[in-house]
Amino acid sequence: MSRLKGDTIPGLILVIIGLLFLIPSIGFGIMPTTSDGVLGAGFFPAVISIGVIIAGAGYFIKGLRENGAVEYFYMDEEQKGNLKPFFITIAATLIFMLLWHVIDFFIATTIFCLFINWIYKRSWKFNVLFTGIFVAGIYLAFTVFLKIQFDL
Amino acid sequence: MTFSMWVSGLATILSPSVLMFNLIGVVLGVIVGALPGLSATMAIAILTPMTFWFEPKDGFAMLIGVWNSAIWAGGISAILINTPGTPASIASTFDGYAIYKRGQGGLALGINVIYSAMGGLISTALLISCSFAVARFAVGFGPTEYFSLALFGLTMMASVSGDSPGKGITIGLLGILISTIGLDPILSVKRFTFGSTNLIAGINFLPVMIGMFGLGEVLTQIFERKASTDEEEERQKAGNLKLGRILPTWEENKRLFKPNFIASLIATVVGAVPAAGGDIASIICWGQAKKMSKHPEEYGKGSIEGLSVSCTANNGVIGGALMTMLTLGIPGDSVSAILIGSLMMYGMQPGPKMFTEHAPFVINIMLLMILSYVVIMVLGLATCKASAKVLNIRKETVWVAVTMLCVVGSYALNNSFFDVSIMLIAGLVGFLFKRCNYAPGPFILGLLLGSMLESNFRRAMVMSKGSLDIFYTRPVTVVFLGFIFLSLLFPLIKSYWRKKHPISDIPENNNRSAE
Numbered sequence: 006m007s008r009l010k011g012d013t014i015p016g017l018i019l020v021i022i023g024l025l026f027l028i029p030s031i032g033f034g035i036m037p038t039t040s041d042g043v044l045g046a047g048f049f050p051a052v053i054s055i056g057v058i059i060a061g062a063g064y065f066i067k068g069l070r071e072n073g074a075v076e077y078f079y080m081d082e083e084q085k086g087n088l089k090p091f092f093i094t095i096a097a098t099l100i101f102m103l104l105w106h107v108i109d110f111f112i113a114t115t116i117f118c119l120f121i122n123w124i125y126k127r128s129w130k131f132n133v134l135f136t137g138i139f140v141a142g143i144y145l146a147f148t149v150f151l152k153i154q155f156d157l
Numbered sequence: 158m159t160f161s162m163w164v165s166g167l168a169t170i171l172s173p174s175v176l177m178f179n180l181i182g183v184v185l186g187v188i189v190g191a192l193p194g195l196s197a198t199m200a201i202a203i204l205t206p207m208t209f210w211f212e213p214k215d216g217f218a219m220l221i222g223v224w225n226s227a228i229w230a231g232g233i234s235a236i237l238i239n240t241p242g243t244p245a246s247i248a249s250t251f252d253g254y255a256i257y258k259r260g261q262g263g264l265a266l267g268i269n270v271i272y273s274a275m276g277g278l279i280s281t282a283l284l285i286s287c288s289f290a291v292a293r294f295a296v297g298f299g300p301t302e303y304f305s306l307a308l309f310g311l312t313m314m315a316s317v318s319g320d321s322p323g324k325g326i327t328i329g330l331l332g333i334l335i336s337t338i339g340l341d342p343i344l345s346v347k348r349f350t351f352g353s354t355n356l357i358a359g360i361n362f363l364p365v366m367i368g369m370f371g372l373g374e375v376l377t378q379i380f381e382r383k384a385s386t387d388e389e390e391e392r393q394k395a396g397n398l399k400l401g402r403i404l405p406t407w408e409e410n411k412r413l414f415k416p417n418f419i420a421s422l423i424a425t426v427v428g429a430v431p432a433a434g435g436d437i438a439s440i441i442c443w444g445q446a447k448k449m450s451k452h453p454e455e456y457g458k459g460s461i462e463g464l465s466v467s468c469t470a471n472n473g474v475i476g477g478a479l480m481t482m483l484t485l486g487i488p489g490d491s492v493s494a495i496l497i498g499s500l501m502m503y504g505m506q507p508g509p510k511m512f513t514e515h516a517p518f519v520i521n522i523m524l525l526m527i528l529s530y531v532v533i534m535v536l537g538l539a540t541c542k543a544s545a546k547v548l549n550i551r552k553e554t555v556w557v558a559v560t561m562l563c564v565v566g567s568y569a570l571n572n573s574f575f576d577v578s579i580m581l582i583a584g585l586v587g588f589l590f591k592r593c594n595y596a597p598g599p600f601i602l603g604l605l606l607g608s609m610l611e612s613n614f615r616r617a618m619v620m621s622k623g624s625l626d627i628f629y630t631r632p633v634t635v636v637f638l639g640f641i642f643l644s645l646l647f648p649l650i651k652s653y654w655r656k657k658h659p660i661s662d663i664p665e666n667n668n669r670s671a672e
Contacts, residue, residue: 019331026337033348041623043343044623048615056330064327121556151210151569
């Protein structure tokens with residue numbers, strides 16, 4: 006498993022992205038088909054994707070060679086407790102977007118602020134005050150002043 | 158450029174709305190700059206979509222205010238808690254914190270205001286005096302020159318991207334690759350759109366920037382948080398040392414003028430080099446001033462000369478970065494990359510033509526720089542001690558506010574939920590980039606310059622009927638290609654320089670960085 010640490014997986018992802026761009030690029034046409042020198046639509050992405058694939062392969066091999074000596078997602082004991090708020094923040098943002106879609110932007114924003122402040126262990130007094138001021142601020146600045154409608 | 162255009166520009170920037178938005182920008186800049194972890198790039202990325210709804214002069218008044226102010230305010234936390242608020246103020250920690258510890262925090266904060274303004278004003282003067290000539294020269298540029306210029310910007314960004322230029326180049330290539338999504342610039346063929354109408358116009362780089370520098374930064378801070386470091390910061394804040402006087406004496410100012418004037422000139426030149434930002438400039442200027450100083454032994458131990466030079470250099474780069482951005486359309490740093498997007502949002506394309514097609518607006522931007530420094534000087538000195546209170550804002554409060562503003566900002570640009578989704582993806586990708594030691598800067602630059610690179614390369618090939626000769630028969634192109642070669646050699650030169658000048662030149666206790 007230690008071989009998968011460091012640059013191995015990022016390198017592999019780069020190779021895959023490069024391939025995802027390279028294969029359709031060939032279909033767009035690479036070289037000029039007439040004497041006016043107009044290169045095909047696939048020329049530029051093909052050249053760049055080859056560069057990405059080569060670089061990605063280089064980092065993949067580097068990662069394998071390092072055999073786990075470098076670890077980018079290392080957390081010490083003190084930091085391990087950060088994983089919970091980290092994933093909850095991402096999940097809460099996704100749920101907020103869903104609520105915005107199905108209910109209403111300002112209700113979703115209020116729920117998001119109250120929930121995330123609670124996760125970050127802020128006092129209820131602060132939480133309610135912050136949420137009220139923040140949501141009102143967004144409403145005044147964006148909806149009243151800038152005339153932006155958040156209805157989807 | 159006629160005198161009447163300057164008078165008219167002056168009247169524009171002295172209008173109540175411009176003054177108000179500039180003041181708001183400066184105040185926001187203080188908050189963003191003083192809080193470690195928040196950067197001018199993040200603030201401008203979040204604010205740009207909001208300014209879309211303003212008059213261009215008002216929008217830019219706010220953005221220029223935020224930019225200049227955030228860079229100056231980065232020095233506040235550098236001085237008071239030994240942590241640079243923005244990367245540009247890293248050299249301010251070398252002497253600033255030592256000055257604060259000996260009970261002269263007020264003087265350090267005052268020097269930060271005065272010499273940041275001095276650096277900014279001198280570099281603005283250079284911007285005004287040189288940029289018209291540069292634009293006149295650049296107006297004759299054709300596709301090969303623009304292609305080589307864009308490539309130069311990208312290689313420079315890659316070569317200064319942290320300790321890993323190879324990763325900088327790789328991530329820059331990835332940015333260029335993503336920029337090819339959408340319609341092909343020459344033949345209008347749909348590429349990589351997967352049938353989505355949202356992707357036909359390509360990936361808008363503003364939501365990507367908001368996500369990477371906003372949400373990505375929040376996620377990074379949550380992931381990396383250490384209670385012991387937070388406690389240390391709290392202890393330093395609670396230290397409550399006396400701040401003392403704010404203004405330097407006449408004798409001190411006389412002694413500081415020469416090294417700071419030289420630092421302003423150096424910083425402007427460094428700022429004009431694509432991708433070389435305030436952090437590099439302030440370290441170069443600090444080192445240079447130390448060599449020229451009569452008291453080099455005081456540097457790193459609380460030298461007011463050392464602090465003033467680093468403050469001058471921080472803001473001195475801005476005029477240079479704007480020069481490159483306005484005259485050539487190439488971003489000098491990540492903030493100017495977003496400002497290019499802001500100008501494009503208002504229907505203006507930075508580059509030499511901007512000086513003919515939108516000359517009054519160019520003058521407005523230059524005058525706004527001066528206005529911002531006047532506001533910074535007045536507000537900064539008047540609220541010097543009060544501005545230190547900004548540091549009391551808790552990180553969690555910032556995280557919630559930034560996350561929500563990223564969502565709102567990315568939506569407000571086009572009233573598009575698709576842009577919010579792009580922002581969210583970019584935030585997660587930005588977090589992964591940072592964890593895996595890939596600087597997001599080259600990616601953004603690749604995304605921004607990709608279409609310029611491709612369209613000019615292909616136009617040049619059409620002009621030469623498919624021959625590559627055109628790239629080495631045009632003198633300016635050859636010069637730029639030479640610069641590209643040198644910039645690729647830069648990492649080797651840097652590593653040689655580091656061997657000759659070990660890091661021990663920089664004070665040991667001052668190596669903490671905001672990013």
